[in-house]
Amino acid sequence: xxxxxxxxxxxxxxxxxxxxxxxxxxxxxxxxxxxxxxxxxxxxxxxxxxxxxxxxxxxxxxxxxxxxxxxxxxxxxxxxxxxxxxxxxxxxxxxxxxxxxxxxxxxxxxxxxxxxxxxxxxxxxxxxxxxxxxxxxxxxxxxxxxxxxxxxxxxxxxxxxxxxxxxxxxxxxxxxxxxxxxxxxxxxxxxxxxxxxxxxxxxxxxxxxxxxxxxxxxxxxxxxxxxxxxxxxxxxxxxxxxxxxxxxxxxxxxxxxxxxxxxxxxxxxxxxxxxxxxxxxxxxxxxxxxxxxxxxxxxxxxxxxxxxxxxxxxxxxxxxxxxxxxxxxxxxxxxxx
Amino acid sequence: xxxxxxxxxxxxxxxxxxxxxxxxxxxxxxxxxxxxxxxxxxxxxxxxxxxxxxxxxxxxxxxxxxxxxxxxxxxxxxxxxxxxxxxxxxxxxxxxxxxxxxxxxxxxxxxxxxxxxxxxxxxxxxxxxxxxxxxxxxxxxxxxxxxxxxxxxxxxxxxxxxxxxxxxxxxxxxxxxxxxxxxxxxxxxxxxxxxxxxxxxxxxxxxxxxxxxxxxxxxxxxxxxxxxxxxxxxxxxxxxxxxxxxxxxxxxxxxxxxxxxxxxxxxxxxxxxxxxxxxxxxxxxxxxxxxxxxxxxxxxxxxxxxxxxxxxxxxxxxxxxxxxxxxxxxxxxxxxxx
Numbered sequence: 001x002x003x004x005x006x007x008x009x010x011x012x013x014x015x016x017x018x019x020x021x022x023x024x025x026x027x028x029x030x031x032x033x034x035x036x037x038x039x040x041x042x043x044x045x046x047x048x049x050x051x052x053x054x055x056x057x058x059x060x061x062x063x064x065x066x067x068x069x070x071x072x073x074x075x076x077x078x079x080x081x082x083x084x085x086x087x088x089x090x091x092x093x094x095x096x097x098x099x100x101x102x103x104x105x106x107x108x109x110x111x112x113x114x115x116x117x118x119x120x121x122x123x124x125x126x127x128x129x130x131x132x133x134x135x136x137x138x139x140x141x142x143x144x145x146x147x148x149x150x151x152x153x154x155x156x157x158x159x160x161x162x163x164x165x166x167x168x169x170x171x172x173x174x175x176x177x178x179x180x181x182x183x184x185x186x187x188x189x190x191x192x193x194x195x196x197x198x199x200x201x202x203x204x205x206x207x208x209x210x211x212x213x214x215x216x217x218x219x220x221x222x223x224x225x226x227x228x229x230x231x232x233x234x235x236x237x238x239x240x241x242x243x244x245x246x247x248x249x250x251x252x253x254x255x256x257x258x259x260x261x262x263x264x265x266x267x268x269x270x271x272x273x274x275x276x277x278x279x280x281x282x283x284x285x286x287x288x289x290x291x292x293x294x295x296x297x298x299x300x301x302x303x304x305x306x307x308x309x310x311x312x313x314x315x316x317x318x319x320x321x322x323x324x325x326x327x328x329x330x331x332x333x334x335x336x337x
Numbered sequence: 338x339x340x341x342x343x344x345x346x347x348x349x350x351x352x353x354x355x356x357x358x359x360x361x362x363x364x365x366x367x368x369x370x371x372x373x374x375x376x377x378x379x380x381x382x383x384x385x386x387x388x389x390x391x392x393x394x395x396x397x398x399x400x401x402x403x404x405x406x407x408x409x410x411x412x413x414x415x416x417x418x419x420x421x422x423x424x425x426x427x428x429x430x431x432x433x434x435x436x437x438x439x440x441x442x443x444x445x446x447x448x449x450x451x452x453x454x455x456x457x458x459x460x461x462x463x464x465x466x467x468x469x470x471x472x473x474x475x476x477x478x479x480x481x482x483x484x485x486x487x488x489x490x491x492x493x494x495x496x497x498x499x500x501x502x503x504x505x506x507x508x509x510x511x512x513x514x515x516x517x518x519x520x521x522x523x524x525x526x527x528x529x530x531x532x533x534x535x536x537x538x539x540x541x542x543x544x545x546x547x548x549x550x551x552x553x554x555x556x557x558x559x560x561x562x563x564x565x566x567x568x569x570x571x572x573x574x575x576x577x578x579x580x581x582x583x584x585x586x587x588x589x590x591x592x593x594x595x596x597x598x599x600x601x602x603x604x605x606x607x608x609x610x611x612x613x614x615x616x617x618x619x620x621x622x623x624x625x626x627x628x629x630x631x632x633x634x635x636x637x638x639x640x641x642x643x644x645x646x647x648x649x650x651x652x653x654x655x656x657x658x659x660x661x662x663x664x665x666x667x668x669x670x671x672x673x674x675x
Contacts, residue, residue, distance in 0.1 A: 150651035315485045
């Protein structure tokens with residue numbers, strides 16, 4: 001046996017030792033998901049009907065998108081409390097821009113462009129604000145995004161006078177909500193596409209790996225010569241940009257610009273990311289954890305709705321699930337070490 | 338000579354600046370705000386408006402004191418707003434139930450209601466503290482979970498309908514009453530603030546909280562029992578939130594699951610942070626937090642009197658919050674460079 005073969009053999013014997021523990025822990029959530037579905041199906045057959053499964057997939061795609069956005073900043077030990085209000089602000093801005101463009105007699109292409117342009121511009125502006133305040137001024141992410149939370153709420157309600165903004169063209173809703181590719185609803189298509197791109201970006205590009213390094217070990221990142229501040233600003237812009245995309249999709253669903261669209265989304269998106277196994281300590285998680293967490297929360301609330309569990313009880317269950325999810329994650333981490 | 342100069346000069350250089358940074362800025366802003374508002378609008382210093390401001394500031398200050406304690410120990414309490422609601426509902430329900438069981442026995446009814454309200458606050462605090470200290474789950478996530486659960490319990494008990502049936506004297510003789518010309522909530526808040534300042538400065542608990550927030554490892558090595566003190570901070574925070582819920586209930590005359598909420602939670606964190614409590618832990622003083630709660634309340638009142646659109650008001654709060662912390666951060670950086 002040559003040295004090379006030995007080292008390969010050693011690696012092979014190493015792997016099975018570690019594998020079972022890891023495998024069991026990382027399977028906890030998917031198994032829980034299946035059990036949850038089967039449990040609800042035992043109470044109400046309708047849970048597993050194709051129509052409801054498609055419904056779950058569609059509902060998940062919105063939350064998954066927001067959880068992905070949140071994950072990007074959580075990876076750097078931050079988070080974005082302003083995500084929900086950003087969604088509201090973008091929704092109002094998009095609707096206003098489209099209504100304005102329609103009123104001044106532009107054709108539909110210009111109208112759609114105006115809406116998308118306004119929406120993404122507002123989202124990116126919000127991300128830039130967060131990023132600059134956090135990375136350049138050194139303000140804690142909690143305070144910085146709590147500040148922009150208030151600012152975005154103020155802007156959203158002022159622009160809309162607190163009322164839904166009408167005048168969203170039907171073709172906008174057609175493209176981003178009722179449209180489909182080979183029978184798959186638009187929301188699912190967009191989220192899957194974004195998920196794939198984001199996953200490749202996080203795992204295969206220097207930018208993506210830098211995000212992980214900044215979250216795992218900021219000092220090492222600085223020593224390695226990473227432009228940490230610039231990368232941090234970019235992650236917040238990316239987060240708000242994804243939130244803007246989600247807001248546009250939700251605006252297409254409701255067919256109007258809603259100043260309360262974001263509501264509790266900030267915390268729901270954080271809960272989704274965290275339940276899926278994204279660590280608030282930074283550096284652990286990705287597209288997979290965000291989707292898994294979003295799926296779990298959506299199935300839970302969909303099942304509880306179908307089995308007619310009281311909405312207030314649902315709040316209690318969701319609270320308990322968030323804590324238990326993070327607790328399991330911590331135990332999993334200890335197991336590995 | 339040289340050494341004397343060297344020791345003297347940094348003191349004279351840092352002294353005024355650190356005083357301005359730590360204590361002077363907020364009261365100065367407060368005075369400026371009060372003075373300019375008084376000049377602009379005589380309604381501002383009308384007795385009704387002043388009492389209104391003091392009452393609202395007291396409620397916020399009580400919650401913010403507890404929040405500040407948790408943050409100083411390096412944690413977060415997102416559940417305070419939900420606890421305000423739960424305590425309000427539980428207090429009113431218990432009073433109504435006791436009144437039905439023992440009609441006319443007012444002291445028992447009031448004592449039962451207040452004890453139940455504070456008790457449910459303590460339970461939430463214990464739960465938070467247990468999850469954070471023993472199970473080692475991050476405080477943000479734990480209190481995010483208990484926030485949802487607590488709000489759910491409050492709504493479940495009441496179905497979202499206000500709870501009536503409290504004794505007259507609890508509402509008219511306590512909640513809406515005035516003593517020495519000030520609403521009772523102000524007296525309660527002053528007692529709480531004084532007590533908390535004392536705890537923070539003169540008790541081991543207070544000093545250990547600073548130690549834990551400042552440097553956990555050093556605190557462990559010094560023999561501080563971390564877990565017990567962390568649980569303590571969460572219990573204090575939740576009980577104070579419950580106290581605010583009870584005061585609010587007595588003032589309004591009914592128990593409502595819509596009291597407190599996210600708004601109260603966010604404002605309490607804003608008050609703590611603007612009051613110089615560092616989210617890194619280990620830094621912050623209760624009395625400044627109380628002044629900051631007063632400042633925030635007056636600011637909201639001033640914006641109302643100036644007829645600033647209520648929808649636009651959150652923007653001001655957001656900008657001021659970020660600016661306050663950014664200034665603090667920048668001044669620390671320039672100090673570190675020197």
